[in-house]
Amino acid sequence: MGVRFCKDGHVIQIIIEDKEEVTMKKMKEQQKKREKTKNGRRVIAAKKIQAWWRGTLVRRTLLHAALSTWIIQSWWRLTKDRLLQKKRRAALSDYALRERAVVKLQSLVRMWRIHWRYCQVLNAIYVIQCHWQCHNCQTCALLRGHCVVTATHLQFHIEIINP
Secondary structure (H helix, E strand, C coil): CEEEECCCCCCEEEECCCHHHHHHHHHHHHHHHHHHHHHHHHHHHHHHHHHHHHHHHHHHHHHHHHHHHHHHHHHHHHHHHHHHHHHHHHHHHHHHHHHHHHHHHHHHHHHHHHHHHHHHHHHHHHHHHHHHHHCCCCCCCEEEEEEEECCCCEEEEEEEECC
């Protein structure tokens, strides 16, 4: 129930409300509050479910990205190892080829030096034989020679044997 007066104080307005009407309004308000709280609980529950689902999707995406990254990194490491092994094999074969070439060249140089010394010894023997045949000796002596050729020097021994 309410009473209202104007400023002048002349008009009085009296409002009488029915008690049942007030209780009905209060009940409706309470019901709206309950529905709001019920809907609020549902909204909160729905938000929780949606957040869980979004988190699951994000974790699934991150797991997929991590696995993809791991696969790419493993492939790259394998590729790098293969390239490194290929380079090592190429370096080893180049080294072996050069070593064989050096050994062959050294062998040819040694062979040439020994052949040159041997030719010197033969020329010396021919000179000695030629002079010896031209030399008239009353005793017919024999020449016996021994030659040793090494990488650094030449040894030559001649013996004159009288029969």
